[in-house]
Amino acid sequence: MPTTAPHLSPLCELPVGATARVCELKGDENFCQRVREMGFGEAALVTKVSGSTTSLCQVNGTRIALSHDAAMNILVERLPDSAR
């Protein structure tokens, strides 16, 4: 298992309203592939819309709901609010 860079945090911990860049996908390979295919891959920009356990995110103009375990496996880097 590759070690995770310290500045990365799981998507589920991203506060509502914050924007982040997807940096790393962990866990089941099938899941990672599907996330990438849905345009949620590395380098995608994601904004958290709502949710603490189940996350609701905006990616490329699409609303996507992710269960807690799914959001745990998407590691993101939070962007400063001014970069949005």
Next chain:
Amino acid sequence: MNLPPHIVSPGKKRPAHGDRTPVYALVGNPNCGKSTLFNALTGLKQKVGNYPGVTVEKRIGETYSQHGKPIKLIDLPGAYSLAARSPDEAVTRDVLLGRRADTPQPDRILCIVDATNLERNLYLVHQILDLGRPVILVLNMMDLAKKAGLHVRVTRLEQELGIPIIACEAVNGRGLVELKLAMSRADLPLARHRWDVPVAVAPAVAELQASLTDSDARSPLVARAEALLLLTDFDTVRVAGSTPLSWRTTGILETWQKRWDGEGTDWAGSLVNSRYEAINRLCTGLVQQDGTAGPSTSDRIDAVVVHPLWGWLVLGSVMTALFLSIFTFAEIPMNWIAAHVALLATWMKGAMAPGDLRDLLADGAIAGVGSVLVFLPQILILFFFVGLLESTGYMARAAFIMDRLMSRVGLNGKSFIPLLSSYACAIPGIMATRTIEDPKDRLVTILVAPLMSCSARLPVYLVLIAALLPGDAVPMLTEVGIMLLMYALGTLGAFGFAWLFKRTLLKGAPPMMILELPPYRLPRLRDVVLQMLERASLFLKRAGTIILGISIVLWFLTTYPKHPDPAATATQQIAHSFAGRAGHLLEPTIKPLGFDWRIGIGLITSFAAREVFVSSMGVVFGVEESNEKNTTPLREALRKAAWPDGAPVFTALVCLTLMIYYVFAMQCMSTVAVVKRETNTWRWPLFQIAYMTGSAWLVCFVVYQTGRALGY
């Protein structure tokens, strides 16, 4: 369906159309408007909803070219990628690759994309262009794109790809003429667009492509597309579909995967990324955004609907409104149907000479079918609501809200949609599980779906509630209260068993849900009504076939053999009949639940379908329909029913126990058949019958015996 026999090997040259009917496939991401377009083109009544996974099986329809020639259309389930992750996506992939013996391989492909989300939608298009078939790209939802301030340069995209591109608003019928013109063209160009796979992956693609061409009889282009699929999917069996891959191809694939695993490089990931890079290049300067768009209407609605607190209140209100309207609005049409069925039976009795034939028609056929027909209005209302929730886009929000609760029992929010549909009928519910990616989660959902109280249980509950409460007029609130209790019991049972199965039989990884929430749309009343009517006609078909058949068979079984004494009472006659004997045989096993042999007859016959219980009781207790409220005569008969020692059979406790029995027991042949088809084995439907009916007996035993001990 009379389809042309042209399932040609993709390795051969595409046949010239000549007089043969060309076959088009409609493909696209979930919820991009494929089914709406399919309806607009064919006029066929097909289910259209606004949540991912409405089309879970392909549908075939027909349209006409501008020259009046027929064109076959296949509407395929929505997919994000040809690397299928769920059974519904596998249908799409297999039809496109010509792996389904029951479906012709499409000659041409209509790719539908949502213009508001071009890049994501183009991923699937990009994979389809690899197949080397003529493609027409339909940019749907141009109206929504305009509203969002997006301008798509259609001509430029057309130049880049080299295929016809039609801007379209399927909902309003705009762009359909242009689309039909393009579909009528005899010479559709092949795509010009080419992309390069990463250099490190290219040798693997080339080697697999050669093997697929030589050993698996694929055409070079399809072989390349399939080689790319095999490298992005880790479940080769699933990718190969029904046709297993040759040992040579499997060997090559394994060697490459081992090599990459050893190197620690994620080539599957880089294949997806390089496709997206190609799409990004394609899209640069293609879409212009006017200014900065503020929050859309969907955003504003979502602020309330998916709010941690308001969201639950909205969901609760929707569910309450749903159940209340089933019980209030349906009453007038129900009484009307009951009165007319009774009139027909009375007329029949007056018009025919007394005898077995008259009794067969009046007491068997009319009374039996009539007692089930009464529930048509409630079923219509239920399906109307489900259709409304689907077409507005709320259903996906409900799945989002329910995900937290579902994850407690080891399932995810996606299982909620099939479970909610199962309140109407378990069959569409079980079909809808095809959108669930994880096979174990899908199986658990299939196993527990029939525990959700379906519309066929309504007749049983209503009759038993009427028998349970004293007095002629059942208070509305009490009726709804008991009914909600039964619904809650079934729902709790479904969640409880899901929890149990996920921890024992079908242990699996924690659920990973990734679900797209479509933008809200105003419901299209036409689609909702069409869907409701389709369901109603299925119900009527069932009433006209299975239920009519069972009513007649049951009448025969309760009438013959005739009692030796012609003056015997109806009760003596039934006790002497075949049905009576079967009921007596069953009585020892159901007596601990407080049920007598006559209820036993109902339990046996309603294994075909739960609502048959009501008509069976009608026949067993010799109820003649009257002009009064439909449940009154049957209720009176049930109240009069007694054990040999004179004690009443249908005490309040027995009615309650019987309702609980129907909450849990697996009493539906059609569901058994669908579960067999969906799981492809008899093992799971048999297991389902055993665990559901077993738990029904156990719960009823505990409830009845406890009730007795408490003096009820």
